[in-house]
Amino acid sequence: MSDAHPIAPTARIPRRRVGSPALSVPRVELTAAPASEDASPVRLEAAGLCKSYRKGRVAIPVLRGVDIQVRNGEFLAIIGQSGSGKSTLLHLLGTLDAPDAGEVRYNDLRIDNLPAAKRDQLRNQRIGMIFQFYHLLPEFSALENVLSPLMIASGALAYYRRRRQHLARAKELLELVGLGHRLKHKPRELSGGEMQRTAIARALVAGPDVLLADEPTGNLDQSTGEEILKILRTLNSQQGLTIVMVTHDLAIAEQADRVVRLVEGQVQQV
Amino acid sequence: MYKLLLCWRYLRTRYIALASVISVTLGVATMIVVNSVMSGFSFEMKSRIHGILSDVIFESHSMSGFHDAEYHMEQIMRVAGEYIAGMTPTVHVPAMLTFKYGGKMVTRQVTLIGVDPKTAGNASSLPEFLQHPENRKRLSFNLREGGYDTHDRQSGEDSGDRDVLADAGWPYRRWWAAREQAFEFDAEQAMRVPPPEFEGAEQQAGAEQAAGPAAGPKDPFAAAQPKQNVFNPMQEQHAGLVLGIALSNYRDQNNKERFLLMPGDDVQLTFPNAGNPPRAINSYFTVVDLYESKMSEYDSTFVFVPIDVLQKDRGMIDPTSKVGYVNSIQIRLKDERDGDLVRDKLRAAFPTELYNISTWRDKQGPLLAAVQMETAILNVLLFLIIAVAGFGILAIFFMIVVEKTRDIGILKALGASGRGIMGIFLAYGLSLGMVGSGVGMVLGLLFVIYINQIAEVLSYITGHDVFDPSIYYFYKIPAIIDPFTVAWIVCGALAIAVMASVLPARRAARLHPVEALRYE
Numbered sequence: 001m002s003d004a005h006p007i008a009p010t011a012r013i014p015r016r017r018v019g020s021p022a023l024s025v026p027r028v029e030l031t032a033a034p035a036s037e038d039a040s041p042v043r044l045e046a047a048g049l050c051k052s053y054r055k056g057r058v059a060i061p062v063l064r065g066v067d068i069q070v071r072n073g074e075f076l077a078i079i080g081q082s083g084s085g086k087s088t089l090l091h092l093l094g095t096l097d098a099p100d101a102g103e104v105r106y107n108d109l110r111i112d113n114l115p116a117a118k119r120d121q122l123r124n125q126r127i128g129m130i131f132q133f134y135h136l137l138p139e140f141s142a143l144e145n146v147l148s149p150l151m152i153a154s155g156a157l158a159y160y161r162r163r164r165q166h167l168a169r170a171k172e173l174l175e176l177v178g179l180g181h182r183l184k185h186k187p188r189e190l191s192g193g194e195m196q197r198t199a200i201a202r203a204l205v206a207g208p209d210v211l212l213a214d215e216p217t218g219n220l221d222q223s224t225g226e227e228i229l230k231i232l233r234t235l236n237s238q239q240g241l242t243i244v245m246v247t248h249d250l251a252i253a254e255q256a257d258r259v260v261r262l263v264e265g266q267v268q269q270v
Numbered sequence: 271m272y273k274l275l276l277c278w279r280y281l282r283t284r285y286i287a288l289a290s291v292i293s294v295t296l297g298v299a300t301m302i303v304v305n306s307v308m309s310g311f312s313f314e315m316k317s318r319i320h321g322i323l324s325d326v327i328f329e330s331h332s333m334s335g336f337h338d339a340e341y342h343m344e345q346i347m348r349v350a351g352e353y354i355a356g357m358t359p360t361v362h363v364p365a366m367l368t369f370k371y372g373g374k375m376v377t378r379q380v381t382l383i384g385v386d387p388k389t390a391g392n393a394s395s396l397p398e399f400l401q402h403p404e405n406r407k408r409l410s411f412n413l414r415e416g417g418y419d420t421h422d423r424q425s426g427e428d429s430g431d432r433d434v435l436a437d438a439g440w441p442y443r444r445w446w447a448a449r450e451q452a453f454e455f456d457a458e459q460a461m462r463v464p465p466p467e468f469e470g471a472e473q474q475a476g477a478e479q480a481a482g483p484a485a486g487p488k489d490p491f492a493a494a495q496p497k498q499n500v501f502n503p504m505q506e507q508h509a510g511l512v513l514g515i516a517l518s519n520y521r522d523q524n525n526k527e528r529f530l531l532m533p534g535d536d537v538q539l540t541f542p543n544a545g546n547p548p549r550a551i552n553s554y555f556t557v558v559d560l561y562e563s564k565m566s567e568y569d570s571t572f573v574f575v576p577i578d579v580l581q582k583d584r585g586m587i588d589p590t591s592k593v594g595y596v597n598s599i600q601i602r603l604k605d606e607r608d609g610d611l612v613r614d615k616l617r618a619a620f621p622t623e624l625y626n627i628s629t630w631r632d633k634q635g636p637l638l639a640a641v642q643m644e645t646a647i648l649n650v651l652l653f654l655i656i657a658v659a660g661f662g663i664l665a666i667f668f669m670i671v672v673e674k675t676r677d678i679g680i681l682k683a684l685g686a687s688g689r690g691i692m693g694i695f696l697a698y699g700l701s702l703g704m705v706g707s708g709v710g711m712v713l714g715l716l717f718v719i720y721i722n723q724i725a726e727v728l729s730y731i732t733g734h735d736v737f738d739p740s741i742y743y744f745y746k747i748p749a750i751i752d753p754f755t756v757a758w759i760v761c762g763a764l765a766i767a768v769m770a771s772v773l774p775a776r777r778a779a780r781l782h783p784v785e786a787l788r789y790e
Contacts, residue, residue: 091784091787094683096682096683096783096784096787097782097783097784116687116688117687120682120685120686120687121685122685123683123684123685124684124685124686125685129683129684131787135676135679135680135683135787136680137276137677137680137681138677139276139279139280139283139677140275140276140279144275148272148681148684149684149685151272151275152272152681152684152685152686152690153685156273156274202684
């Protein structure tokens, strides 16, 4: 696919069903995935990503040409020291931020320069994200937090029409992460591990292909962190979810399929 | 969906924002109260003015007036007959009212109006404001045998105790006449010069002495009546006169109403005649009723007399045709709103060099304009209060946006658009405005509905009258709720609340998600 980022697919190849029947919801194809004979197709790709932050007049480079390929169904861990630009890379992959140079491709479609509405839609439906600080909405209960991507996806009326379906799916996911008994609790009434599990359920509710995890265990004690990792590994192995996890802890990173190290703004294979 | 849900949650959890709309609430409530009371006042005032003045007034520039009211009324009917419900001719003259009170002569400046008792009720509400029930049904300038209202009819039975009027009319007149005659008789006796000693004179005196007791033992003063053609106030009255009540009444230190003049009293009027140069004419009248419109301007200047008496006294009757001159014709319309139309038609039909044609609004233009101006200025000031409340909302909203920065980042990370985020805060502003103005509306309406009770409670607490009826001429605070005005006020408050939330909402929409998420 050498031609520049077509919004409309030129060739449409049937996507492999990776999710369990429960987790796969019918959705619109953004573009066609490239055919790959030997390995799984590349789901998410960064090519020559550069990003620098301005501090006054001085530009501080954070990423200096990052190339990374995440294959479908892969569990990739990116490790690096604090300030090495791990989170920045993850934000760029998740189109929360725009790179200064380079490209981000999703299913071989360039996504970093899509119009804002398309990127919003992508984040809403294709890329799930979890964070170190969970980032749940304090006004919403666990169930409502899980439902929020679905609420964002559709208007009030459309949501209301399908509310039973949505509710059933949110409950199912919360049960999957072991929170079936905490549906009505507000985030402040949940423990750290429970909050992170809620966040995972929220990230998955719209049925994304990719989960971006930003230090998911960074704020948790070891055993709770292990539980979270176990959930992620299960999701990866049983449902074929592509996961990109960022961490500074090698012990945690080693539980992934593949680990890369981010040093001085560039990727080193480990 | 998430917008509404979040907005609802914010509304229920952010009490400080609710505090910021209290000023909206107060502003809306005050505006509703002020507008209702002002429109109540102006409605009362208009209806009073309108009750006295007819819809359209057709008058001559000169004081001597125009000839033949009948002919003019026919012409007016021809021009605008389809709009006219009734007409009456009147004569207006500035005059001086003089009467005796406490042994002193009291003089008042008045506007003397000659009215036709038969048609006065057709064109104005003059009879409605009189104190005798029969006069209200049908105006008469004959003194009545008592039966005048002993309380202030227009302001309810609990106010305006007027027991003295119970004797008004002939009983009162006979009482003072008797007293006066007794006084005069004594004076006459004391000053009597011994009669000349003629035989004829002796006889005449003797005949008088004989006739006196024969007239009746009940009347010891009959002997004092020297001649038959002398006016006897015991049985006779002068031409009738209806007196503006404020010319007569006053309140003493106990706030009790007292009267200088009552139906049955005689007064003297001095007014110019229609000659050239005008000369002052003096004429006696008998007060037959009191006129109370509650418009102090009218109650303290208007004096009504029969038009034929006034025409005769002023020399306004053409000696050959016996047809009188009048100053003006009062016209009442079927629909008051046609006033301007009828005025313009009449102005086109009659030469404006001779006639001045105006509506009652034209006549009271300055007063009505002043009330309107007052209302407008109050509205501007009160709306500024709501605008100030808008800035309060603005400040609080900026605070909330800062507080919610992380949530905004989360929502964006979950795929919410900038528009969606903006929608949350606009909807939040709107719902705050709705809460504020809704509560304000309810408070304002309750206040207006129970305004008199509230005034009473306030009087009771503070110990002095909040609303002094003797100043305002209303015994209750008048208030009219205009749904349209209320709707406007509420919409204005809503608009201000939404406008105040636009800037913070835009700021929220533009927040960079990464910056927002980094916020810890």
